[in-house]
Amino acid sequence: MITNQTSRPEIVYVLLLVQAILWMVAGLSALPFVLGGEIHMLGLGLATLLLALFVCLVGIGILWRRHWARRVAIWLEAVCLAGSALLFLLPIGANHGPVAMMTNFLLPGAVIWLLWGRRTRAVFG
Amino acid sequence: MYSVSAEHLVGLIGGLIALPLALIGLRFHQRWRTAPGTVQAAAVLMAVSAGVHLALIPHHLATQPLTSALFLVNGVAFISLAASFTWRWWRLASSALLIATVLGYLTYVAIGLEGPDQVGIATKLVELTALGLVLVPVRGERAAHRAWRHAGIGVAMPLLIVISGATVWIADLARPDARHVHAGALLQATNTIPTPAQVDAANRLYEETSSAILPYEDWRQAWAAGYRPGGSASLPSTHWMNQGFVDAGYVMDPHRPQGLVYANTHHGPVLLGAMFQMKSLNRFGPDPGGPMTAWHQHENICFTPFGLEFSLMTPFATCPLGAIDISAPPMLHVWIVDNPHGGPFAVDIDPSVVAALDRT
Numbered sequence: 001m002i003t004n005q006t007s008r009p010e011i012v013y014v015l016l017l018v019q020a021i022l023w024m025v026a027g028l029s030a031l032p033f034v035l036g037g038e039i040h041m042l043g044l045g046l047a048t049l050l051l052a053l054f055v056c057l058v059g060i061g062i063l064w065r066r067h068w069a070r071r072v073a074i075w076l077e078a079v080c081l082a083g084s085a086l087l088f089l090l091p092i093g094a095n096h097g098p099v100a101m102m103t104n105f106l107l108p109g110a111v112i113w114l115l116w117g118r119r120t121r122a123v124f125g
Numbered sequence: 126m127y128s129v130s131a132e133h134l135v136g137l138i139g140g141l142i143a144l145p146l147a148l149i150g151l152r153f154h155q156r157w158r159t160a161p162g163t164v165q166a167a168a169v170l171m172a173v174s175a176g177v178h179l180a181l182i183p184h185h186l187a188t189q190p191l192t193s194a195l196f197l198v199n200g201v202a203f204i205s206l207a208a209s210f211t212w213r214w215w216r217l218a219s220s221a222l223l224i225a226t227v228l229g230y231l232t233y234v235a236i237g238l239e240g241p242d243q244v245g246i247a248t249k250l251v252e253l254t255a256l257g258l259v260l261v262p263v264r265g266e267r268a269a270h271r272a273w274r275h276a277g278i279g280v281a282m283p284l285l286i287v288i289s290g291a292t293v294w295i296a297d298l299a300r301p302d303a304r305h306v307h308a309g310a311l312l313q314a315t316n317t318i319p320t321p322a323q324v325d326a327a328n329r330l331y332e333e334t335s336s337a338i339l340p341y342e343d344w345r346q347a348w349a350a351g352y353r354p355g356g357s358a359s360l361p362s363t364h365w366m367n368q369g370f371v372d373a374g375y376v377m378d379p380h381r382p383q384g385l386v387y388a389n390t391h392h393g394p395v396l397l398g399a400m401f402q403m404k405s406l407n408r409f410g411p412d413p414g415g416p417m418t419a420w421h422q423h424e425n426i427c428f429t430p431f432g433l434e435f436s437l438m439t440p441f442a443t444c445p446l447g448a449i450d451i452s453a454p455p456m457l458h459v460w461i462v463d464n465p466h467g468g469p470f471a472v473d474i475d476p477s478v479v480a481a482l483d484r485t
Binding site for chain 1: 247431435436437444446448
């Protein structure tokens with residue numbers, strides 16, 4: 001169980017997997033509305049499912065210490081954080097509960113923090 | 126589901142207090158520095174879950190002693206496992222406890238012993254993340270059953286998160302509290318039984334509104350007055366909004382309703398009723414009819430500009446790509462067609478009424 005190597009990539013892999021599953025749930029949740037006549041929800045639901053798959057692949061890339069995966073993950077989470085900050089600040093009645101804070105701020109922030117820095121970058125080939 | 130239950134707030138505080146305590150306390154473990162980061166993170170998250178469960182004990186003690194006992198066992202077990210990460214069977218025991226805790230919560234929610242709220246869902250997310258961290262093998266680690274552990278992550282985590290989301294969602298929709306109606310719409314707080322004066326006021330509002338919007342049975346008149354359809358015409362009904370009246374902030378003016386609702390029938394739009402809307406969130410309008418004319422506010426809906434369509438935010442606070450989480454200001458419908466399931470001020474029009482109009 002004891003190791004001297006960093007396990008940050010493994011932690012990020014788990015976090016990205018959780019995020020991918022949450023997006024998968026969001027994608028699936030859009031599909032029933034297509035039956036009610038909301039045809040655009042089909043495209044959005046499928047796009048969300050593809051995003052979930054992509055995030056899962058990025059997570060595997062992180063696990064395999066791929067340099068591209070680290071870069072993509074940082075950018076992806078930065079975009080998520082920026083979008084979440086916008087939703088948080090705009091007076092549109094977006095949810096600000098603990099779960100929203102965890103999934104929209106804590107999780108992307110943790111991924112960026114774990115992948116940031118020269119020492120972590122050196123781990124990725 | 127989207128709010129923090131008052132009796133669970135103490136759990137949230139307990140979890141937040143447990144976080145720094147765990148981060149400091151676990152550093153005193155002699156093998157903490159040599160443990161993989163995944164193990165350290167899992168131990169801290171389990172300590173947070175312990176904090177939540179232990180903090181909930183006092184509130185449940187009087188009414189639910191069995192649940193309190195389970196919380197105690199759970200909290201002590203999580204703390205023990207967080208501190209014994211060098212134990213040979215740590216991963217197996219931790220995985221079993223985490224899975225059992227999540228399934229236990231879902232059972233409580235499913236049979237109605239517990240109402241799903243933000244503290245419960247957040248705690249389950251913490252536990253499921255901890256489960257992934259317990260299972261994931263680390264590079265360079267002399268790990269036994271590597272393939273099984275990866276398989277465990279690939280199967281257990283998606284399965285448990287999907288089951289958790291579905292259970293919480295179904296329980297919330299099937300058993301909404303007194304102030305929540307369809308799809309999470311929040312009702313204005315009112316008295317339970319309308320007084321004779323309130324019945325008269327509601328009838329007056331209905332008469333005034335139905336006669337004022339009668340010209341809009343011809344949708345061209347509505348168009349000329351500034352009403353525009355919002356959303357797809359492929360839906361059974363569409364709200365036509367008058368942005369001028371919305372911006373002006375008229376409050377329940379029968380001659381200037383902010384919206385009209387039309388059924389999309391094969392022979393064109395058929396007027397179903399009017400909709401009054403307040404200008405700001407969380408400010409319900411005047412309620413002359415008491416429970417008969419309670420306003421409602423749609424919360425946590427995922428809105429997309431593509432086709433102006435809506436879906437519901439998941440219990441995990443996520444929306445589909447291209448949609449954002451919003452709430453709509455309080456609104457009150459006045460249905461001028463017969464609405465057998467709910468009456469003239471119901472939140473929704475009966476779908477069978479719309480279908481019947483389409484058939485005629």
